[in-house]
Amino acid sequence: MLHCRALENPLTIRGHRAQWRFLVVNTAPAPASSRIPTFDDVRTARARISGAAHRTPVLTSRTADAGTEATIFFKAENLQRAGAFKFRGAYNAIAALDAHSRQNGVVAFSSGNHAQALAYAARLQGVSATVVMPRDAPEIKVAATRGYGAEIVFYDRYTEDRTEISLRLAAERGAVLIPPYDHPDVIAGQGTAALELIEDVGEIDLLVVPLGGGGLLAGSALSARALSPTCTIVGVEPETGNDGQQSLRKGEVVKIPVPKSIADGALVTHVGDHNFAILKNAVDDIVTVTDAQLVETMRFFAERMKMIVEPTGCLAAAAVLHGAIACGGKRVGILLSGGNIDLKTFSALLGGR
Template sequence: MVSQNKLIEIADIQAAAKCLDGIAHRTPVLTSTTVNQITNSEVFFKCENFQRTGSFKFRGAYNALSQVSEPQKQKGVLTFSSGNHAQGIALAGNLLNIPTTIVMPENAPIVKQTATRGYGAEVILYNQKQISREELAQKLADEKGLTIIPPFDHPHIIAGQGTTALELIQEVGELDLLLVCCGGGGLISGCAIATKSLLPNCRVIGVEPAAADDATRSFKSKTLQFVNNPDTIADGARTASLGKITFPLVLEYVDDMVTVSEEAIIRTMFFIWERLKIVVEPTGVLAATALLEGVVKVPGARVGVIISGGNVDLMEVGKLFSSI
């Protein structure tokens, strides 16, 4: 359970790690001599594209669903997601025998819609211009008596996501910097708590698309900022804002926030496909983009980079890469 003195702390992340042991994959950490030479740093890529469902989201989803009450399990859970959290909840529900309903935007990648249904969830599509996902989710939850498990603004979700950094540190040891992508802030909050608890001197920097820079503006202004349906290929970062829980955590534990352009995201995505030989999605390379494009420069440092996911529509990749 979540500690009482603080909403989320390292003990909660360690408890989540025990919950996930033998269930979630302990994803590989890759290195590249070429990347080290380009950045003049020692870089460690934590590859959550190899996680179950293809992203880190499974960690928080399973941790959260494993702790709902028996009556809630019987009725089922509901969430809203553009895709990766949807798949995480769907698979976790399948494994725990909990019915799942997922509210997804009509323009969510087909590969993510298909996978979510494949894990056994009921998918309800909606038009973003007509209703907000939160409003529709609440309406459905009230009608059917379902428990809402939001994609990032939930203590058990955040604790589960924090196990990503916990594993990385356990494997590679000391780090001078950790780079993490940021959408709603669940991953960076959990990773920052884990990192600052284990490596107090390690800097944590969040990375967003410049076209969806609400978290960066929030961090700089110390006031919650919003963005409406941002036009970015990084669909996992299209969240309107940080959450009521994640915003204070980002302010407390994160050292800085930066942004990267759409063109830079595509270049980095191509580079990682070509050089590391792994499938990554646009959101998944945000952190790597900041390093490889020189937005963040830390010569001589040991740098951890979270690759958050690899759920990309392969039919669309050629179009993206043709623009380089």
């Protein structure tokens, strides 16, 4: 097990001295619907997804290091199967089902990355999948989800409730609902990305993670608290959708109207209950970035590192590269959560300098 030495100068985040918090979770058995996952679940997920999910590379950039006066490690989940970290949680959740539960397939709701990840993971495991997607979901994500063999049911994200639609479909078909983030096996699967990152680079002082519904941040927190217990953990949201930031500061889940941002994978109204049970104890802060900063970060990855990262995937990197988090002299792990963006949209965003 890797351990991180105590920092002599605790990190300063937006003018506040970081407070170290350690996650304590009741390990007694609980129903799957209410069970809060632990690091043991992350290790179990790693065994389940081994050979199916890629162990994505950790990349570095001298330009990023110089600009931040830090040592930056980018965990490139944009190079994961189906183009995003979501494959980890989706595959793990399906693999955890027994044979009877698989018979009538699975149902999910997603703006895109969980949709295609679940569709692909279901196909690999011989399970049928139905995905509820917003009508304005990126065309590339819709095409990929359909291409992996899933049935798509569209809804209007501003007037209809995707959870209600999905619950109805699951009940009608006798299928299992696997939500994109508020699920213990999904959280555990997502935590394997940070587990790999810390195994590969050793001690880190700061872990920065994109935040939408909270699955990746919660899973990452489980791994970081187990492997680098004194590192600071920060989530990053789009400025217009800071429900997680409000929730962490208030100490309870805060719901907001559907936000608008180019970070389509983070357009949620609130974090999940399973996720917040972890975040409130294990995460030090949540900060926000603007759409303009996301575009500039996309440009950085395209021009300097020769790769495509979607807006949502740039959230954590944007916060570090644009100074929302003070990280000078630190070893910083950053999760790049996905790379699923069509070239037309990518070119239009980067062309608007």
